[in-house]
Amino acid sequence: MGVRAQYTRNWAKSFVGDQERPLEGIAPSVYSLGVFYDHGPVSLSLSGDRTAGFTTAVNVLGNGYNEKADPITWVTAHAAYKITEKMDISLEGQNLLDKANTYSINGNPMLPQGYYRYGRSVKLGVSYRF
Structure with missing residues (x-):
């Protein structure tokens, strides 16, 4: 049984000439928290990852x-779950909150710029070792 936590903070700055601009494509903070259990034939894990909003392009409308x-x-x-020494079965779910990725101008939802969705996915697997 265990817990895994991670936090990353970026304080880097970008300058064009003497003008400070936001870094493109770099999140100012990313963090995650996960819990897991692994004992005998059972293995379980749950994790959540959060990425702060970040600039993807500068001066798109001026x-x-x-x-x-x-x-x-x-x-x-x-x-x-380990059924036998040679056979396992697994179930994995990703994007369980079914969140869409959205883009906007200066973080204003009234100025949408883009939208895409991965969707929730669930995978069932069986493995057999010869």
């Missing part, structure tokens, strides 16, 4: 109007 990816949280769960 000076100071930046395209931003909005924050997103991603939840994944995994369960596995």
